[in-house]
Amino acid sequence: MNIEKQILDYREPFNAPYMIREIAKNVHLPFVVYAQDFTVATVSFAIVFSALLILFGMNQLVVIVSLAIPYGLVQLFNRVEPDGKRADIFLKDYFLYLLTFVFRNKSLYHEQLHSFQQEKVIYHRCSVEQLSIKKEGEAKMNTLDVDQLKQEIKDSVVPELIHEFESLKAREEGFYELFETDDEVILMKKTLFRQFADGVIPMSEIPKLKEQYQSLIKQSIRKRITRLL
Known part of the structure; x- marks a missing residue:
């Protein structure tokens, strides 16, 4: 059925x-x-x-x-x-x-x-180069920080001043101390930290910055030495 x-x-x-x-x-x-x-x-x-x-x-x-x-x-x-x-x-x-x-x-x-608390997000304008992600080694090769630039300028300026004022028979350490305490050097560091994010400078800017600040720093230290004489 x-x-x-x-x-x-x-x-x-x-x-x-x-x-x-x-x-x-x-x-x-x-x-x-x-x-x-x-x-x-x-x-x-x-x-x-x-x-x-x-x-x-x-x-x-x-x-x-x-x-x-x-x-x-x-x-x-x-x-x-x-x-x-x-x-x-x-x-x-x-x-x-x-x-x-x-x-x-x-x-x-x-x-x-x-x-939850909503936080205001502020976006800052930046270039494509700053947004690009680079490997650590590649980034170091293509950039210098402010302290490295300062060291290169010091290695160039101080020996020239030592040779220029060789007749004074002053200690070399004194010239390096004058460099570290110079107003132009301090102003340079502050300016570059404001101009470049995290104080990282592209290699393309290094020659121009060296030419700009070497003459200013050398002239400032030369004036200080002259006043001390």
Whole structure:
């Protein structure tokens, strides 16, 4: 005996909206009214009609508007389903989201609410060369820092000054001390740290900077030596 299996779909009755068939005991309606439509229409009519009646008094336009707005709201609730939800449920969830996450600065992390503080991010303009990522060895070959440039200038300027003032028979260490404490040297370091990020100077700029600062530093130290004589 073969028994055919019959598949029954109960989704429609279970998903059916609530309906009103009687308003009060023994007061039956000749037709079925959806509970949502009845609630939206009744509440909105009461609010709109009361407000218009207080503001403009009783007239034909007030009655028409009081009936039109509830009808429009009922159609809106039936036809518009943002995110697959009823309009009232969507609005409730949206306001709950605003109160919980936006105004209170909360975030959901591992199913728990955590407070966070937004920090202002400031972006600074920079060149493509500064953004490019280079290997450490390659970066060192293509750049010099401020201290390295200062050392190269010192190795060039101080021996020249020692030879120039050889007749003074002064200690060589004194010339190096004059270099380290010279105002032009200190000003050079401050200027280059402001001009180049982290004090890292591209090799293409080194010859120009050497030419610029060597003469200034040499002249400044020469004046100091002259004043000491």
